Amino acid sequence: MDLATTAALIMLIGTVFFLIIGTPISISVGISSFAAMLVILPYQGATVTSAQRIFVGLDSFALLAIPFFILAGNIMNSGGIALKLINFSKIISGFFPGSLAQTNIVSNMLFGAISGSGVASAAAVGGIMSPIAQKEGYDPKFSAAVNIASAPTGMLIPPSNTLIVYATVAGSVSVSALFMAGYLPGILWGTSVMIIAGWFAKKRGYITKHHMTFSECIKVSFSAIPSLSLIVVVIGGILAGIFTATEASAIAVMYSLLLSFCYRTLTLKQLPDILLQTAKMSAIVIFMLAASSIMSWVMAFTQIPGMIANMLLALTDNPILILFIINIILLIVGTFMDPTPAVLIFTPIFLPICINLGMSPIQFGIMLVFNLSLGTITPPVGPILFTGCKVSNISIDQVIKALLPFFAAIFFVLLLVTYIPSISLFLPDVMGLIK
Structure with missing residues (x-):
């Protein structure tokens, strides 16, 4: 089994495993994708590439x-x-x-x-x-x-x-x-x-x-x-x-x-709670986008x-x-x-x-x-x-x-x-x- 296939299996199996045990989707995707990247790249390269993909994935107006x-x-x-x-x-x-x-x-x-x-x-x-x-x-x-x-x-x-x-x-x-x-x-x-x-x-x-x-x-x-x-x-x-x-x-x-x-x-008194709820919901979506950017790179590399x-x-x-x-x-x-x-x-x-x-x-x-x-x-x-x-x-x-x-x-x-x-x-x- 080549490295690309091994990385793909690690990412897919890892994501499913974390989801089954109740880990939030974004964290499941992020951890599994990083683990798959470690198979392809050395630790320092995987860390830098993951960070780059997160910023690139969110760099959209x-x-x-x-x-x-x-x-x-x-x-x-x-x-x-x-x-x-x-x-x-x-x-x-x-x-x-x-x-x-x-x-x-x-x-x-x-x-x-x-x-x-x-x-x-x-x-x-x-x-x-x-x-x-x-x-x-x-x-x-x-x-x-x-x-x-x-x-x-x-x-x-x-x-x-x-x-x-x-x-x-x-x-x-x-x-x-x-x-x-x-x-x-x-x-x-x-x-x-x-x-x-x-x-x-x-x-x-x-x-x-x-x-x-x-x-x-x-x-x-x-x-x-x-x-x-x-x-x-x-x-x-x-x-x-x-x-x-x-x-x-x-x-x-x-x-x-x-x-x-x-x-x-x-009323003005309601706005702080509305803003807080919006921040929570937005953070969930944005964090998912960041984690999925790592997964997208791994999927592209492993075809x-x-x-x-x-x-x-x-x-x-x-x-x-x-x-x-x-x-x-x-x-x-x-x-x-x-x-x-x-x-x-x-x-x-x-x-x-x-x-x-x-x-x-x-x-x-x-x-x-x-x-x-x-x-x-x-x-x-x-x-x-x-x-x-x-x-x-x-x-x-x-x-x-x-x-x-x-x-x-x-x-x-x-x-x-x-x-x-x-x-x-x-x-x-x-x-x-x-x-």
Whole structure:
């Protein structure tokens, strides 16, 4: 066995071992990658190279967008913006079967499009909608399933921190192009959940007990315009070339802060806690990026992506089957690994394979994030699954059965995204973002 193969085995086995014993992912990756590097290089060379890779991995202006978007999401989660969006969602979804469930879905899509966080959407929107749905006679398991199934749409509909991480790892992939590419898949995800929710609502007789009058609709719309304008300001500014995605993240913080103060739902006393939570969340993501930079170097040196590509090609040379196998692997990975480290680890492995199959790096990024977003609502890890169950006061085993039809619909959309490139590439191409 040569040194490269030995190093690859040490890194892979070490990472799995540390994860099994409960070591945080970033530390597991860092220690295992450094141990693998010691096989390839002398101790001093491995130490210097590891330090260099950490700094090179974090030397990206685009990464500044991550803490800013996290801060903007935390401000919005505490600033009462979710309630404004829920009221506005009633106008859009009020006439569909199971209007409360549909309102929950639309609200998650809107809040996710503003905050970029599926967990924040599940907590903020679900926390408000759950008691209302119970009073209206909705089955708590059904309501929780609807909230959980629709919350990850914010990880695809921009701004999305996961897409920013992917753009950093993938190299020459435009964040703006990825943002636009996420719209249609995210909307299709939400639409599929709405169809399933509407079918069950009609079957169970969940009817709307109160329709908003025209004057109420006008009042609610005007009240929600400032919140909805954040989407126009951030995405419109990026597309118009007024500012970059990183600069847009800082503008999102200032806008959400001023808006929350104007709504009088946020006080100065709350800011220290919000800043502390943002710092903790940002540190986790940044440290993962630093550790994964060492792993990326080891994988490139040991040619792990090439070995995996050869293994897949040994099974079949059919592009349709290869993409299906990659999807299954990513779905399994997503069930026990958070999206950010999964993007860092598996992008260097699968991106070259998909490019060789003729897939655009933009489409692959959306397919990757779509898979990993689905993992956030599946056990055993599933952060959105746990959050949705917590705010609905319901156990995971109770909600899993109710989630199965939604899983099937979302998986069907995933296949569409995988095999129909235009779903991801149409908007970036129209906007002139694909060169």
